[in-house]
Amino acid sequence: MPVKSYIAFPRVGMKEQLIEVLKKTPHCEVMPALNKDVLVLVTDTADDQEEEALRQILYGIKELAHLNLVSGYSDKINQTDEKSSEHDNE
Amino acid sequence: MNRRHFLKKAAAASAMAAVAAMLPGVLFASDIESDHFPPGIDWTKAPCRFCGVGCGILVGVQNGKAVAVKGDPNSSVNKGMLCVKGYHQTMCISSADRLTKALVKKHGKYVETSMEEALDLVAAKMKETIDRHGKDAVAMYTSGQSTIPEGYVASKLMKGAIGTNNLECNARLCMASAVAGFLTTFGADEPMGCYEDIDHANVFILWGNNMAEMHPVLFSRLLDKRLTRKDVSIIDLATRTTRTSKAADKSILFKPQGDLAIANAICYELINNGWVNKSFVEKHVVFRKGKTDIGYGLEDKFAFKDEAQPIDFEQYKSFLEDYRPDKVEALTGVSAGDIKFLASLYGNPNKKVVSFWCMGMNQHTRGTWMNNLVYNIHLLTGKISQPGNGPFSLTGQPSACGTAREVGTFTHKLPKGVVTNKKHRELAAKIWKVPYDRIPDKPTYHATEMFRAVDRGEIKFIWIQATNPLVSLPKTSRYRPGMQKKSCFIVVSDVFPTPTTDVADVILPAAWHIEKSGLYGNSERRTQYWDRMTDAPGEAMPDAWMTIEVARRMGYGDLFPYSKEKHHEEIYNEYRQFHAGKQHNMAPLAILKKRSGVIWPYIEETGKSTLWRYNSKYDPACDPDKDFDFYGNADGKAVIWQRPYEAAPEMPDNEYPFWLNTGRVIEHWHTGSMTRRIPVLHQAVPHAYVELHPDDARQLGIVNGQKVKVISRRGTTILPASINERGLPARGQVFVPFFDEKMLINDVTLDAFCPISKEPDYKKCAVRIEKL
Numbered sequence: 001m002p003v004k005s006y007i008a009f010p011r012v013g014m015k016e017q018l019i020e021v022l023k024k025t026p027h028c029e030v031m032p033a034l035n036k037d038v039l040v041l042v043t044d045t046a047d048d049q050e051e052e053a054l055r056q057i058l059y060g061i062k063e064l065a066h067l068n069l070v071s072g073y074s075d076k077i078n079q080t081d082e083k084s085s086e087h088d089n090e
Numbered sequence: 091m092n093r094r095h096f097l098k099k100a101a102a103a104s105a106m107a108a109v110a111a112m113l114p115g116v117l118f119a120s121d122i123e124s125d126h127f128p129p130g131i132d133w134t135k136a137p138c139r140f141c142g143v144g145c146g147i148l149v150g151v152q153n154g155k156a157v158a159v160k161g162d163p164n165s166s167v168n169k170g171m172l173c174v175k176g177y178h179q180t181m182c183i184s185s186a187d188r189l190t191k192a193l194v195k196k197h198g199k200y201v202e203t204s205m206e207e208a209l210d211l212v213a214a215k216m217k218e219t220i221d222r223h224g225k226d227a228v229a230m231y232t233s234g235q236s237t238i239p240e241g242y243v244a245s246k247l248m249k250g251a252i253g254t255n256n257l258e259c260n261a262r263l264c265m266a267s268a269v270a271g272f273l274t275t276f277g278a279d280e281p282m283g284c285y286e287d288i289d290h291a292n293v294f295i296l297w298g299n300n301m302a303e304m305h306p307v308l309f310s311r312l313l314d315k316r317l318t319r320k321d322v323s324i325i326d327l328a329t330r331t332t333r334t335s336k337a338a339d340k341s342i343l344f345k346p347q348g349d350l351a352i353a354n355a356i357c358y359e360l361i362n363n364g365w366v367n368k369s370f371v372e373k374h375v376v377f378r379k380g381k382t383d384i385g386y387g388l389e390d391k392f393a394f395k396d397e398a399q400p401i402d403f404e405q406y407k408s409f410l411e412d413y414r415p416d417k418v419e420a421l422t423g424v425s426a427g428d429i430k431f432l433a434s435l436y437g438n439p440n441k442k443v444v445s446f447w448c449m450g451m452n453q454h455t456r457g458t459w460m461n462n463l464v465y466n467i468h469l470l471t472g473k474i475s476q477p478g479n480g481p482f483s484l485t486g487q488p489s490a491c492g493t494a495r496e497v498g499t500f501t502h503k504l505p506k507g508v509v510t511n512k513k514h515r516e517l518a519a520k521i522w523k524v525p526y527d528r529i530p531d532k533p534t535y536h537a538t539e540m541f542r543a544v545d546r547g548e549i550k551f552i553w554i555q556a557t558n559p560l561v562s563l564p565k566t567s568r569y570r571p572g573m574q575k576k577s578c579f580i581v582v583s584d585v586f587p588t589p590t591t592d593v594a595d596v597i598l599p600a601a602w603h604i605e606k607s608g609l610y611g612n613s614e615r616r617t618q619y620w621d622r623m624t625d626a627p628g629e630a631m632p633d634a635w636m637t638i639e640v641a642r643r644m645g646y647g648d649l650f651p652y653s654k655e656k657h658h659e660e661i662y663n664e665y666r667q668f669h670a671g672k673q674h675n676m677a678p679l680a681i682l683k684k685r686s687g688v689i690w691p692y693i694e695e696t697g698k699s700t701l702w703r704y705n706s707k708y709d710p711a712c713d714p715d716k717d718f719d720f721y722g723n724a725d726g727k728a729v730i731w732q733r734p735y736e737a738a739p740e741m742p743d744n745e746y747p748f749w750l751n752t753g754r755v756i757e758h759w760h761t762g763s764m765t766r767r768i769p770v771l772h773q774a775v776p777h778a779y780v781e782l783h784p785d786d787a788r789q790l791g792i793v794n795g796q797k798v799k800v801i802s803r804r805g806t807t808i809l810p811a812s813i814n815e816r817g818l819p820a821r822g823q824v825f826v827p828f829f830d831e832k833m834l835i836n837d838v839t840l841d842a843f844c845p846i847s848k849e850p851d852y853k854k855c856a857v858r859i860e861k862l
Contacts, residue, residue, distance in 0.1 A: 003094070003097045003098050003101050005101035005102055005104055005105035006105065007105055007108060007112070029098065029102075031102060031118055032118075033109065033113075033116045033117060033118055034117040034118065035116060035117050035317065036109075036113050036116045038109055038113060038116065040102055040105040040106055040109060041105075042098050042101050042102050044094065068108075070101070070104050070105040070108045070770070071100075071101050071104040071105065071770050072101075
């Protein structure tokens with residue numbers, strides 16, 4: 001059940017196109033910066049297989065120059081992050 | 091809203107905070123708002139736990155646990171923004187190695203002990219030490235992270251109950267030069283302006299201050315002003331290219347210690363070009379000079395006392411002849427053109443200028459002088475104590491001002507004034523209800539000397555609260571073995587294990603920030619209150635309550651009649667008496683509970699903060715017949731000090747050819763004991779590194795990431811090289827952040843200090859670099 005957030009950098013001049021592509025990509029929620037060429041991307045997948053499939057899609061997006069993972073929450077993987085996010089649990 | 095949605099919002103908040111760290115000033119439409127969080131969360135205001143900016147936070151608590159943090163939109167400090175550390179701060183609370191039980195060392199091993207028994211032991215050891223060796227054999231070393239009540243009871247125990255001035259705090263390591271600068275120039279501590287200056291100024295000149303990483307929320311406010319107003323510019327004056335330099339309109343690099351000559355050269359230009367505000371200077375300024383060739387404090391028991399001599403304007407002008415811009419080019423590495431440019435900004439009557447600084451100027455063997463010199467610039471031009479015009483020293487810790495400086499947890503200080511002043515001792519004795527002659531009239535050990543005294547065996551009991559000196563002191567290569575000696579019984583109160591708890595005889599588990607109620611005071615004189623929000627784990631308790639419990643066990647119960655539930659309120663109300671009057675009136679607790687902080691002096695008649703001191707338009711403590719009144723000095727005038735350039739105590743040579751500069755990174759706060767336990771931050775910067783200039787690296791055959799030794803005359807540490815990454819040192823210089831206890835750069839640094847402020851210089855010593 002991974003939830004991850006990324007910083008996404010578009011290729012030069014392709015911010016708007018990247019926003020449109022990501023909006024149409026399943027499991028993705030995009031939050032563009034208003035004054036910089038950068039986006040925040042939050043992904044929400046059901047399992048590791050879906051996560052891997054999404055990863056392949058993201059890496060194939062030609063408008064995307066670079067993707068930086070910031071945080072991840074998962075019931076299975078990354079125990080450190082899960083523990084750190086304990087305070088985020090209900 | 092379900093748990094899944096909540097996790098997504100938390101993930102988004104982390105990413106936005108990370109973007110804000112990388113690109114200060116970035117704005118998101120979908121900022122995290124309260125309605126994104128699930129119902130049933132109680133939001134409570136507090137100041138942030140980390141730096142001295144004092145951002146307002148709202149902590150979300152559900153089922154007794156802190157579940158989220160967001161910026162407080164009602165706080166005028168941060169207006170809802172937070173930095174990456176701020177958003178993640180509560181994540182450290184549940185770290186697996188959290189201290190929850192008292193630990194007492196028995197036969198070389200730590201044994202879990204009840205708090206009752208541990209506090210009995212601490213009190214008995216303290217009392218026994220006093221009985222056998224005298225009251226000056228015991229000491230307390232506290233923190234700019236201690237709350238106001240915590241600092242206050244520490245001062246009352248040491249100075250009022252026991253009767254020793256062996257009380258110091260880690261703010262000596264970061265803010266003492268600012269204090270000494272304020273006191274010598276204005277006769278009163280702390281900035282005259284406030285953060286609202288940012289909204290009015292045209293020019294921001296940053297003196298050795300990597301504000302983009304150290305004070306990111308304030309820097310965002312600068313960038314925001316520049317975005318919305320065309321007449322705003324930011325000038326970065328530094329020894330190393332940083333994220334601040336890259337965001338600035340102009341970056342000027344200078345040679346280490348060259349800032350002394352730059353400031354004097356600016357003053358030369360101001361006078362030479364007729365840019366002095368003569369009316370202001372004639373009415374509000376006097377000129378003085380002090381001693382020169384004042385030493386560096388490298389030897390134990392170093393003593394220095396400055397002596398002020400009056401001079402006149404012409405003598406001062408003549409002194410500045412040595413600092414003509416072209417004459418100081420070689421010394422400073424700054425072109426005469428750039429110095430003239432800086433002077434033209436300060437000298438332009440149509441521009442409002444704020445100077446910001448922090449550790450670059452303060453951690454300096456001539457730190458007091460540097461503070462004086464920047465004040466000189468603002469006094470010569472009259473650009474001071476007005477909206478958008480003023481010098482502004484920023485602090486590093488959340489209550490360096492509120493606790494260390496205002497409560498006075500330094501050896502020479504009292505909650506009001508200094509121990510050497512009879513009236514101040516009398517006031518303290520009256521409020522504390524102790525005999526006047528119990529408070530000694532002489533300071534004892536400043537921070538560095540306190541740990542030298544431990545090493546020498548003079549201090550035989552020390553209680554360290556909320557700080558980690560075996561990572562933060564300079565030259566830990568001396569002070570760690572000193573603390574390991576059996577001659578001193580060491581008590582450490584902390585939230586997490588650190589290299590300092592490693593040498594303790596007793597470790598006391600402390601409550602973290604939101605697990606207790608308290609008050610902090612930030613860089614702009616803003617006092618902020620917060621309520622306890624969650625329970626501390628195990629037997630962890632507030633530092634103030636530990637101090638009270640020990641005081642009672644030592645027989646001082648009548649002086650500490652506070653209740654467990656309300657002690658923070660009772661202590662604040664007692665402390666507030668010290669500052670009664672127009673110059674430093676503290677807001678009543680009832681007001682602080684309602685608002686996101688109040689800037690002192692609080693004006694009772696209007697219920698308002700005083701935003702600009704010494705200006706009679708805003709400050710009711712001024713003589714109303716004067717436009718400006720520097721009432722900290724008896725004559726109501728500020729002092730322009732004649733302070734020369736003097737070289738650093740240790741400079742690169744053939745054997746140690748590089749300057750070492752140390753500092754911080756945005757992801758970690760000070761010694762990393764909290765932020766290294768926050769996985770998002772730890773993973774972002776998991777270890778320290780040494781930045782090298784690429785040409786130096788090439789010459790040494792060092793590639794990025796390669797392990798190298800940084801070696802000084804004091805010690806060695808091994809770190810990976812960082813080339814063309816976050817920061818870029820000038821050729822012949824290296825930079826190392828100090829947050830990493832596993833790569834202890836303070837084993838390498840020098841314990842030289844400013845002879846006036848006694849603040850060590852962490853920014854300059856000589857090292858060599860060797861490949862492994």
